[in-house]
Amino acid sequence: MARRRARKSLLPSRLAVTEDRLAPYAVSAANSRGRCHPEAAPEARTEFQRDRDRIVHSTAFRRLEYKTQVFVNHEGDLFRTRLTHSLEVAQIARGIARVLQLNEDLTEAIALAHDLGHTPFGHAGQDALNDCMAGQHGGFEHNLQSLRIVDVLEENYAAFDGLNLCFETRAGILKHCSKARARELGAVAQRFLDDQRPSLEAQICNLADAIAYNNHDIDDGLRSGLIQLEQLDDIAAFAQHAATVRAKYPSVTGRRFIHETIRRMINAQVVDLIETTRANLVQYAPQTLADVQQAPALVAFSATMRHELQDLQRFLRDQLYRHYKVVRMTTKAARIINDLFAAFMGTPGLLPLQYQQMANENQARAVADYIAGMTDRYAMREHRRLFAVGEI
Numbered sequence: 548m549a550r551r552r553a554r555k556s557l558l559p560s561r562l563a564v565t566e567d568r569l570a571p572y573a574v575s576a577a578n579s580r581g582r583c584h585p586e587a588a589p590e591a592r593t594e595f596q597r598d599r600d601r602i603v604h605s606t607a608f609r610r611l612e613y614k615t616q617v618f619v620n621h622e623g624d625l626f627r628t629r630l631t632h633s634l635e636v637a638q639i640a641r642g643i644a645r646v647l648q649l650n651e652d653l654t655e656a657i658a659l660a661h662d663l664g665h666t667p668f669g670h671a672g673q674d675a676l677n678d679c680m681a682g683q684h685g686g687f688e689h690n691l692q693s694l695r696i697v698d699v700l701e702e703n704y705a706a707f708d709g710l711n712l713c714f715e716t717r718a719g720i721l722k723h724c725s726k727a728r729a730r731e732l733g734a735v736a737q738r739f740l741d742d743q744r745p746s747l748e749a750q751i752c753n754l755a756d757a758i759a760y761n762n763h764d765i766d767d768g769l770r771s772g773l774i775q776l777e778q779l780d781d782i783a784a785f786a787q788h789a790a791t792v793r794a795k796y797p798s799v800t801g802r803r804f805i806h807e808t809i810r811r812m813i814n815a816q817v818v819d820l821i822e823t824t825r826a827n828l829v830q831y832a833p834q835t836l837a838d839v840q841q842a843p844a845l846v847a848f849s850a851t852m853r854h855e856l857q858d859l860q861r862f863l864r865d866q867l868y869r870h871y872k873v874v875r876m877t878t879k880a881a882r883i884i885n886d887l888f889a890a891f892m893g894t895p896g897l898l899p900l901q902y903q904q905m906a907n908e909n910q911a912r913a914v915a916d917y918i919a920g921m922t923d924r925y926a927m928r929e930h931r932r933l934f935a936v937g938e939i
């Protein structure tokens with residue numbers, strides 16, 4: 548019997564994974580400024596894959612499932628939540644990064660982390676918490692909170708607080724920042740003092756965020772019945788694709804018609820962004836990451852698309868975000884946040900033990916961290932526990 552020859556493994560002998568095909572101005576492990584706490588290089592993934600994986604395994608990431616995007620989580624199972632929104636942003640951003648030969652893993656990590664710091668109840672929650680934290684307490688801003696979560700608040704690793712992410716992931720999460728706050732934050736916020744642009748990977752995430760919410764808010768708005776298809780006839784970003792779908796598939800209506808239109812809108816916006824960015828890259832011809840940081844924002848939409856999206860955003864603001872049914876929800880949400888903040892500031896003994904310890908150092912910040920970490924339903928439950936007479 549012939550002895551079977553051992554087949555040669557197709558896998559490389561070492562587990563090192565390299566970042567192939569990156570443009571010279573992309574972020575790479577080679578030009579990374581590393582982690583605050585030095586760690587051995589990862590064995591079977593890139594540094595930025597490791598960051599992405601740490602974000603997916605974080606507690607804050609799981610909480611996104613029960614946090615509002617526009618509609619409070621219990622209003623319907625099919626509306627976007629912060630989690631599904633973040634997944635859509637990551638999907639859009641990765642596709643753009645890949646075709647532009649930028650760092651897809653870093654892009655994905657930033658996209659998945661970009662909303663970690665959101666309070667319960669969306670922007671209404673953040674505005675209420677910011678009002679509570681105004682003045683001497685230092686305010687509250689969700690994107691600073693995202694950075695605080697990955698730098699300080701996550702408690703998953705033995706050797707350090709937070710997730711110890713790479714500098715570039717942290718800098719990408721910090722989308723905006725005042726100069727005063729930038730001085731406190733140090734290197735990760737230095738670009739705000741130097742008036743420099745973020746990496747192209749971070750720039751992609753910012754616009755992928757807008758592509759995702761502009762489109763899914765139309766979808767959710769229609770699904771909720773708060774906006775109607777006819778209202779979108781004057782909105783070019785929607786109407787031109789709706790006309791194509793009607794011409795091509797005259798018998799298609801309802802959900803299928805809406806989705807067929809919206810998927811064409813997303814595609815048009817992504818393609819416009821890629822083409823405009825490519826033209827900018829040719830014009831400014833960056834050779835290095837430093838060149839990208841000195842140049843104007845290179846990831847951009849064309850002027851035509853920008854105007855169409857401004858129209859669309861104005862429509863969503865007036866017809867959806869300010870719809871009286873949404874305002875009722877956001878007003879109630881603000882009341883819940885205000886009540887919780889006042890209760891915990893008045894009686895710190897109401898806080899869970901871990902936050903009581905943090906409150907010894909800075910009570911208002913500990914209360915804000917606790918409230919910001921709540922999901923919508925947890926905040927409502929906590930409010931009932933503290934205020935509903937008969938429920939002790």
Ligand code: MG
Binds near residue numbers: 636
């Ligand atoms: Mg977002």
